[in-house]
Amino acid sequence: MKGDHRSYARATSTSLLGLAAQVTLGLGLLIYAVVGRDNAAFSASLHVLVMSLVWVVLVVVFDQHRRERLEALEAESLDASAAREASVFGTSSDDLRVNAKRLAWMHRVLVPGASVLLALLLIGLGVWRYLDATRATTAKTGTDVATGTEVIPSQLDSFVGLPLRGWAIALGLGLAVVGFVFARYCSGMARQGVWGLLRSGAGAVVCVSLFGLAIALGQFAEILGADKISRWLLVGFPIASVVLGVEVLLNFMLNLYRPRKAGELPRPAMESWLLASVAAPDQIARSVGGAIQYQFGVDVSGSWAYARLRAWLPRLVVLGIAALWLMTAVTVVGPDERGVRVRLGERLGEVPPGLALEWPWPVGRIEKVQVTELQSIALATPRPPEKVKHVLWTNDHQVKDETKLLVRTAKSIGGTDDARSLIVVEVPMTFRVKQVAGAGGGDGFELGKYEGLAVPAARDNYIRAVAKREVLRFLTTLDEDQIMGARRTEAGAELKKRISAALDGINSGVEVVFVAIEGVHPPRGPEGSTALSYESIVSEQVRATAVKQYAELEATAQLIKAAGSVEAARAIVAEIDRLAELTAAKASEGEVNAQQARLDALITAAGGEAAQILARAQADRWTRVMAARGRAEAYAGRLEAFNANPGLYMYTAYLDTLTDVFRNTRLYIVQDQVEDLRMQMDLKDLGSTVDVFSSENK
Secondary structure, three states, rough: OOOHHHHHHHHHHHHHHHHHHHHHHHHHHHHHHHHHHHHHHHHHHHHHOOOHHHHHHHHHHHHHHHHHHHHHHHHHHHHHOOOOOOOOOOOOHHHHHHHHHHHHHHHHHHHHHHHHHHHHHHHHHHHHHHHHHHOOOEEOOOOOOOOOOEEEEEOOOOOOOOHHHHHHHHHHHHHHHHHHHHHHHHHHHHHHHHOHHHHHHHHHHHHHHHHHHHHHHHHHHOOOOOOOHHHHHHHHHHHHHHHHHHHHHHHHHHHOOOOOOOOOOOOOOOOOOHHHHHHHHHHHHHHHHHHHHHHHHOOOOOOOHHHHHHHHEEEEEHHHHHHHHHHHEEEEEEEOOEEEEEEEEEEEEOOOOEEEEEOOOOOOEEEEEEEOEEEEOOOOOOOOOOOOOOOOOOOOOOOOOOOOEEEEHHHHHHHHOOOEEEEEEEEEEEEEEEEEEEEHOOOOOOHHHHHHHHHHHHHHHHHHHHHHHHHHHEEEHOOHHHHHHHHHHHOOOHHHHHHHHHHOOOOOOOOOOEEEEOEEEOOOOHHHHHHHHHHHHHHHHHHHHHHHHHHHHHHHHHHHHHHHHHHHHHHHHHHHHHHHHHHOOOHHHHHHHHHHHOOOOOOOOHHHHHHHHHHHHEEEEEEEHHHHHHHHHHHHHHHHHHOOOOEEEEHHHHHHHHHHOOOOOOOOOOOOOOOOOOOOOOOOOOOOOOOOOOOOOO
């Protein structure tokens, strides 16, 4: 076909139609994805809208080709008249080829730049949607007593069926038909050299067909009881975006080194070979045959083998599809697995390990379940990630949302039955399919109950909800001191017992292996302020407990010191109180004396410091009494002596008095005739030292 402006005008209108169709289909898919809450369709709609950039580039480039062709006609007319009106100041037609220069710039800069931009958008979109589908999130569930927050598994693990299944099937089939028909139309036009760029547009619109077909097949599979297709579309569409983006980048780098003939337009990097092969599969054989003929001189497309292969190709495709379909009737159940035979949506029984046969899909299938594998779920706040090396009350645990429980305030800090406080708990649970004695004495599993509990996507959530209900019921009966300290160890066993009973009550077929309160702490609060306040209360409690224990220790020591033992001291105090009651009640003297005697006997038998003091007091009293009695008896004897001979008694008493007075006094007796009683005496002590040379010792 001649590349005139009319041909490029038709290509421009086709590109505009393709742009309108791509945007319309993409927006329709986006509206359905938002209304129907279909995350896979949301990823597909964004991919389709990003691929609209291909049509925008084609519209601009084809329109520029049209302008260049019109400019070329004007240049030819100018060159024809140039010979007749030659002048030194004449202008060459090449100087006026502005559109041709702009077209060359588009093929050299615009198209490669748009291809790189498209590749980056596709890769970024694919990575974003892939991470969003596989990353665990947190959401409000309304089941938590305090905040209602719970860690939700990834979309792959928590996948549930779509509410608008009919709309999904209708939209998917519509996109598949419209996209494939328009792609075939564009691919047919691209066989003409001047419209070769439309292969990029055919690849862009065939994406719509493939995505729509995948969505419809996924919904058909869900109707037949299998959700694997729809589940894996959540990551399949993002992976497809990344693959196409990488292919565009590779095409861009290969175009930098691919040789071209003079005047040949470069192949745009946004033209995907993968998508073009779907839009026009017959072109693959022609391209391969042309390459072989060019390199080796062998006309493959004209050979007998090629003709027979082309004639038998539809049958071979059908035969391959039939073989793949028949392979769905064969399932291998591993040694740690058990299978469930499902036929027309009805569970018929369990399948032991080994090779198993069933009617092909979608009539029947065998669902495999890991029965010996331990599964773990968090019934409250999840564990901190491994990068958190030190888990303290005040540091950040790297957990986005924590499950907070409203429990009674501890009695030790003045709490009452009406006082409440918030705590954060970590309660992991490990479970597996319950094992029972099978037929013939072998091991069996309650797989039927486990499979009938809920659909696979919602089974873990159902088990978590039942177990979490028991956790909340039990922990709210305790106060914070019991959960953090005294009853924390035994709470795990109690929780395991309660959760096992609850799961057995719903015939879940689940065996609880382990439940424990792994971590308990107050909410951290902004910058750890709440935890710091709680730590100050706990430190004051510890200090008060220490003071109380020291006082009790001191009191015990004093009681032991006083009475020999705490029990004896308490018995003595009780007898003292009894004596005080008798005295206050003005009991008889006999009762008071008897009680006093019992008290004295009890104190004496205790043998403590009180008994020693009492014994010393009794000894001192006896000494004083006997001394006073002795003085009284001596007085009576002296009185008798006085009455017998008063003069002699008085003289004897006088002499005794002088003896007592002068007992420690030096006495000199002199005659009373001595007139001067002054005496000179040498009081030197000669007995202490001896001087043999002294004249006084001679």
